[in-house]
Amino acid sequence: MMRSLITGTLCLALLAFTTPAHATLGGKAATVDTDRTRLKARSAAQVDRVNYTVHELTLDSGTVAREFMSSDGTVFAVSWQGPQRPNLKQLFGDSYFSRFQTENKSTARIRMRRAMAVTHSDFVVRTGGHSGAFWGFAYLPQTAPGGFPVQVLQGGAQ
Structure with a gap:
């Protein structure tokens, strides 16, 4: 009984410290299915x-999301087009999504009425x-x- 309790606790602890793998911007593409x-x-x-x-994903909403991967399996770009925004945190990953949010925080009240942009040497949205x-x-x-x-990303074409 004690051994199974310890084993169960250890498994829960390991799960708590693992992060889900998914093909986010800058990540590896091994888990596009996620x-x-x-x-x-x-x-x-x-x-x-x-x-x-x-990798092109058609969401239930009708939005099409695309993940662009280099030959080494790294996601170097994502794009989307459709009736609803996809989960950008999922597509960007935590780090890039946080940067995107921080960059656009000052315009939060008017962002629905204009395009949003982030331009850095290592990250463009x-x-x-x-x-x-x-x-x-x-x-x-x-x-x-x-x-x-880059115009491939802008037009939704491949």
């Missing part, structure tokens, strides 16, 4: 390009839209494959 589940995507597709791969038509993208310029066309 994003599909957490974002409640009803379908997923993969498109291979010359120096990157695009553009997002905007209105009810029923949201869009956006985020990327890490330093981890993007050489010659990656």
